[in-house]
Amino acid sequence: MGTVNRNHCNTCLWSKHVDENKGDRRAECHGGMRPIGLTFKHEGMGRQGEIMLIHECAQCAVVSINRIAGDDDNEKVLSIYHDSQDNLARMSRLEKQRIQPLTSEDEGEVSTQLFGRPGSAI
Numbered sequence: 440m441g442t443v444n445r446n447h448c449n450t451c452l453w454s455k456h457v458d459e460n461k462g463d464r465r466a467e468c469h470g471g472m473r474p475i476g477l478t479f480k481h482e483g484m485g486r487q488g489e490i491m492l493i494h495e496c497a498q499c500a501v502v503s504i505n506r507i508a509g510d511d512d513n514e515k516v517l518s519i520y521h522d523s524q525d526n527l528a529r530m531s532r533l534e535k536q537r538i539q540p541l542t543s544e545d546e547g548e549v550s551t552q553l554f555g556r557p558g559s560a561i
Contacts, residue, residue, distance in 0.1 A: 445508045447472070447492065452515055454505065456496040470498025476523035476533065476540040477516070477549065478504060490516070490552050493523075493538060502536060513553040520549055 447454035454472035459465045472494035480488030491504045507516060523529070523540060530540050541549060547557040 445511075446505055447474070447494070447511075449508060449511045450515070452492060452511065452519065454494050454503075456498065456501060458503070466501075468496060468499045468501070470496045472496050472503065474519045475502075475526075475529060477520050477545075478539055478541060479545075479548075480506075487548060490541075490549065492516070492519070493533065493540060502533065502538065504538065516553060517549065520546075 446457075452474040454474075456466050456468045456470045456472050457464050473496075474492050475495045476493040478491050478493055480491050482488035490507050492507055494503050494505060495501070520541060524543055530542075533540050551557045
């Protein structure tokens with residue numbers, strides 16, 4: 440965690456739908472991209488990647504995954520994680536797109552990455 444390049448607000452974590460493909464700025468939609476969950480960056484077999492935000496366009500429903508920046512609101516990131524646990528239909532839809540949303544089993548790693556300590560008392 441700690442990228443200095445961001446595509447979202449560090450307070451509310453919303454983004455804007457501007458890309459069709461990463462970095463191309465060709466999307467015509469320009470809808471708001473709401474943060475709907477978290478996933479881990481793929482780092483290879485047996486390696487745990489950094490937390491990534493899952494965004495969904497509120498206008499056209501396109502989904503994208505984006506890095507978290509070092510000055511993002513960690514409490515807001517944690518809130519998105521907790522809120523995403525209750526939406527099983529969305530989790531299933533993401534899995535069909537080959538996106539693995541974080542589950543309750545990932546809570547310790549989420550806490551460690553966000554706050555530097557493991558635990559479920561978050």
